[in-house]
Amino acid sequence: MFVHRGSSRSRVAVAGALSVGLVFGLSACGDSSDTDSESTGGSSAAAIDCAPYTAFGDIKGKTVTIYTGIVTPEDAPHKESYKPFEQCTGATIKYEGDKAFETQVLIRAEAGNPPDLAFVPQPGLVQRLVATGKAKEAPAETAANVDKHFGEDWKAYGSVDGKFYAAPLGANVKSLVWYSPSEFKDSNYAIPNTLAELKALTDKMVADGKKPWCAGIASGEATGWPATDWLEDFFLRLNGPEAYDKWVSHEIPFNGPEATKALDAVGAYLKNDAYVNGGLGDVKSIAGTAFQDAGLPILDGQCSLHRQASFYAANFPKDKKVAEDGDVFAFYLPGETADNKPVLGGGEFVLAFADRPEVKAFQTYLSSDVWANAKAKVSSGWVSANKGLDPNNLQNPVDKLSAEILLDPNATFRFDGSDMMPAAVGSNAFWKQTTNWITGQDTKTTLDNIEAAWPK
Numbered sequence: 001m002f003v004h005r006g007s008s009r010s011r012v013a014v015a016g017a018l019s020v021g022l023v024f025g026l027s028a029c030g031d032s033s034d035t036d037s038e039s040t041g042g043s044s045a046a047a048i049d050c051a052p053y054t055a056f057g058d059i060k061g062k063t064v065t066i067y068t069g070i071v072t073p074e075d076a077p078h079k080e081s082y083k084p085f086e087q088c089t090g091a092t093i094k095y096e097g098d099k100a101f102e103t104q105v106l107i108r109a110e111a112g113n114p115p116d117l118a119f120v121p122q123p124g125l126v127q128r129l130v131a132t133g134k135a136k137e138a139p140a141e142t143a144a145n146v147d148k149h150f151g152e153d154w155k156a157y158g159s160v161d162g163k164f165y166a167a168p169l170g171a172n173v174k175s176l177v178w179y180s181p182s183e184f185k186d187s188n189y190a191i192p193n194t195l196a197e198l199k200a201l202t203d204k205m206v207a208d209g210k211k212p213w214c215a216g217i218a219s220g221e222a223t224g225w226p227a228t229d230w231l232e233d234f235f236l237r238l239n240g241p242e243a244y245d246k247w248v249s250h251e252i253p254f255n256g257p258e259a260t261k262a263l264d265a266v267g268a269y270l271k272n273d274a275y276v277n278g279g280l281g282d283v284k285s286i287a288g289t290a291f292q293d294a295g296l297p298i299l300d301g302q303c304s305l306h307r308q309a310s311f312y313a314a315n316f317p318k319d320k321k322v323a324e325d326g327d328v329f330a331f332y333l334p335g336e337t338a339d340n341k342p343v344l345g346g347g348e349f350v351l352a353f354a355d356r357p358e359v360k361a362f363q364t365y366l367s368s369d370v371w372a373n374a375k376a377k378v379s380s381g382w383v384s385a386n387k388g389l390d391p392n393n394l395q396n397p398v399d400k401l402s403a404e405i406l407l408d409p410n411a412t413f414r415f416d417g418s419d420m421m422p423a424a425v426g427s428n429a430f431w432k433q434t435t436n437w438i439t440g441q442d443t444k445t446t447l448d449n450i451e452a453a454w455p456k
Helices: 051-056 075-089 101-110 123-130 140-149 152-157 181-187 195-207 225-239 241-248 257-270 296-300 310-315 357-366 369-377 397-407 423-438 443-453
Strands: 063-068 092-097 117-120 167-173 176-179 329-332 341-352 411-415
Touching (some): 051 357, 063 101, 063 357, 075 092, 075 357, 075 369, 101 123, 117 357, 140 167, 140 369, 152 341, 152 411, 167 310, 167 357, 167 397, 176 181, 225 241, 225 341, 225 423, 241 257, 241 411, 310 397, 329 397, 341 357, 341 397, 357 369, 397 411
Parallel strands (some): 341 411
Antiparallel strands (some): 167 341
8 A cells, every 4th residue: 555645845956967878969958938737837946057957858848748646735846846857958747646547547548548657656557557558668768777776676666578667756665663762762672673673672561561562454445454564564574575576476375384474473463462552452453443543652652663654754743753853753674684674665657658759858857866856855755765865855854764774785675565466465355354364363264365366
């Protein structure tokens, strides 16, 4: 389950070399005019060094259309980050956000009316869009940027049948545990570096008379998705990324020994009455607690630990400081060893349906370190796995923490499994059966039922 977050907006100045290695033709720097109500605009109050944009060629007066599920207010920083490109190249970026994007983009592609570029939130949807025959392979310049600035795992998510189509855009980190810095300081608790240390910390909290963990998986029709994240995180840690890939693609059964081991490990936390559900109830209360509310008991000391993604920061009250020295912060959910750092997360990918020069130019800009840093300067609640991103440009401590995790050389990123599985599994049986598991169903029945839902 991927959720977009971010709301800040400001002006940005971009300088330095655009590492794209492009030769699109003669340079053209100029001001684009905001003549369309849907366009992002082309003016900027800050002086912009247009030198990095000269390689994009003469695209003045050209328009590139974007279609995405990122809507107001999260769309504002995106639009702001396009202004240097617009002002320097003379092109106009026309942005369309739609909450029904995931359904409508397929309809539009199949009907022969796709946008120039789509921001696609799941690798599985990239594959379905490529299967329409309307998507275009990414230009060589975009591929070169991805080879330079992203890991092989990210490039693989944007590839179909050995061909590269979609460069990564934004990312989020799901492998986080939220906690109270003041409680840790007062109680002399240390941030755990391994799963064994996490278990020891939990037991110490129990010995101190606490219910350490709080959790909630209620989310309307999507109830259960936070529990699937727990399973995916522990599957990665206990079985490794190769087994995870095979499990997600159903090369090994959903109900095999690997998943059994992982779900039982999750159960040692979520189905343990001594561990949960601090401030909220018993084990079964997890199923009825809204995921948005589940971590809030940390603030009044009713629980100490809450496993949830980076975007959860937006759920804490505005008067609470989310920082290492604040009211609440997060640490990386550790692996089995300190140097083993699997990371579960999500993100978006830029898929093209046109190969005009201006589309290729903007597609390549979005895959560059220059765009990643421009976007960071105007965003909050946003991060990228682009290795050229300077964490100092990020606007809040959670974003910086997420970037440090994503950019760690020891990190191995894997995309949210339920977002990559067939809909009958990932957004149906997986959610429902893990909810049943929380309310009393045993591990074997849970996994067997999900396996049975896999399309034959």
